[in-house]
Amino acid sequence: MDYDLDRLSIIHYPDPRLREVCQEVTEFDDKLAALAAKMATLRRADKGVGLAAAQVGVPLRMFALNLTGEEKDEMVFVNPVIHDPQGSKETEEGCLSLPNIHVQVRRPARCRITAQDLKGNPIELEGEDLLCRVWQHEIDHLNGILILDRMGPSDRIATRKTLKEMEAGYQARVSA
Ligand code: CO
Numbered sequence: 001m002d003y004d005l006d007r008l009s010i011i012h013y014p015d016p017r018l019r020e021v022c023q024e025v026t027e028f029d030d031k032l033a034a035l036a037a038k039m040a041t042l043r044r045a046d047k048g049v050g051l052a053a054a055q056v057g058v059p060l061r062m063f064a065l066n067l068t069g070e071e072k073d074e075m076v077f078v079n080p081v082i083h084d085p086q087g088s089k090e091t092e093e094g095c096l097s098l099p100n101i102h103v104q105v106r107r108p109a110r111c112r113i114t115a116q117d118l119k120g121n122p123i124e125l126e127g128e129d130l131l132c133r134v135w136q137h138e139i140d141h142l143n144g145i146l147i148l149d150r151m152g153p154s155d156r157i158a159t160r161k162t163l164k165e166m167e168a169g170y171q172a173r174v175s176a
Contacts, residue, residue, distance in 0.1 A: 001060060005034055008056040010042050013098050014167050015057075019144040022052075022059040025078045028120035032062075036076045036118055039064040048096040050134040052141035055097050063138035067130060077123065080115035080139055089129075093137060093147050100162055103155035105147050107136050 001023070011017055025032065035058060043051035043064055052063040062078040085108030093105045110128040113135050117123055127135060137147070151159070 001058060003058050005038050008038055010046060010055055010096050011057050014170050017057045018054060018097055018146060020059045021144050022054050022061045022142040025060050025062055028118060033118045036064055040074055046096050050138045051096060052138045054141045061142045065134055076118055077115040080113055082136060082139060083112040085111045095147050101159050103147055103151035105150045107133055
């Protein structure tokens with residue numbers, strides 16, 4: 001995968017790169033670790049809890065997560081898969097690729113995740129509430145899915161104008 005680490009930034013809706021289905025990571029090298037570090041820096045700057053590689057325009061199956069903002073709680077999940085989703089809960093979600101958009105999203109309330117760390121070692125964890133929700137939100141990104149695809153009719157109406165403005169802004173930038 002070819003990308004210039006120094007030029008990466010968080011991309012916003014409706015950038016079509018957010019709709020790509022990302023590829024499995026096969027090389028657990030220094031380049032991958034550097035990408036994860038860059039993602040954590042960008043996520044921190046925008047005060048997010050999770051950021052998928054797709055959101056910096058790199059279509060790889062990985063995301064960086066930190067629920068507390070503390071250095072010790074930094075986590076990277078590579079090639080993540082959700083198992084045994086249970087329960088159902090609706091909560092407001094935002095997304096660093098959709099600034100100023102907050103919508104209600106219904107998701108399983110508990111699940112297990114398997115993944116690999118930056119060295120390729122297996123990770124297996126159980127989570128509930130926010131943790132489980134962020135896992136699912138970030139894995140959606142790896143499959144080109146956004147919270148816009150999961151919101152209900154009232155949020156669809158409420159966000160319509162903001163989304164139209166974002167679409168117009170994007171069109172103006174790409175045609176400039
Ligand atoms: Co997001």
